[in-house]
Amino acid sequence: MQRTVLITGASRGIGRAVAEQLLANGHRLCLGLRDPARLKGTPLESECVLPVPYDAGQPEQAEALVDAAIRWAGGADALIHCAGILHRTPLLFADGQEAELEELWRVNVMGPWWLTRAAWPQLRSSGHGRIQVLVSMSGTRVKGRMAGYPVSKFALMALCQSMRNEGFDHGIRVTAICPSWVNTAMAQWVSSVPSESMTQPQDLACLMGNLLDLPNAAVPFEIAVNCALET
């Protein structure tokens, strides 16, 4: 089934790989990007792709993104949240570092929340709406000494569960994608796993593309993707 898919975070990293995969799979894409000009000269410069200015911290841009999809394609029946940030803010954060916590909340939690709220009528009316959310293994357990990022991802996981509960009877299926390290700029500082041993964005994109083909009765709620054994 060809879908019209709203995707955030497609300028680079996982979102970029997902957008390229879904375009190759024959879907129409409406991409929310802070800088739409970055698609020029890339495989995503296509008549099947609509780039729209979108900053996850600006709620009115969530409404504008959905309106643009409605004008362009008559609606949208899938939403993929890939935009996100990582700050390594510790439990005992320094004075002033609370700004990082506020940004984590705004981008990682409220961004998906505002956009889901805006797209909900479209997803609901399709009868087979899909929402995929790049959460993280950090939305299921806490490791290491950073507190701010996993706190935002646990909240995002709670948002996924709320979306699943409220959308299920309307045919909306939600999948929380929970990778450990993925080889993107976000994981460049990680030394415990070499980048070639991390999950590659293209492999996640393939998985997420296949998920979109599943019928309402077969969509998993959560997919954990580990690049290294966790006991």
Ligand SMILES: NC(=O)c1ccc[n+]([C@@H]2O[C@H](COP(=O)([O-])OP(=O)(O)OC[C@H]3O[C@@H](n4cnc5c(N)ncnc54)[C@H](OP(=O)(O)O)[C@@H]3O)[C@@H](O)[C@H]2O)c1
């Ligand atoms: N990489 C990992 O190891 C890993 C593991 C688990 C989960 N995740 C999650 O997967 C998602 C994607 O991560 P990634 O690895 O692809 O990261 P990335 O390579 O750093 O890309 C982040 C993406 O988010 C966008 N973004 C950031 N802030 C934004 C904002 N305020 N408004 C709109 N877009 C914004 C960026 O756009 P710009 O180009 O405009 O900055 C970029 O497209 C994130 O939610 C992340 O937490 C990543």
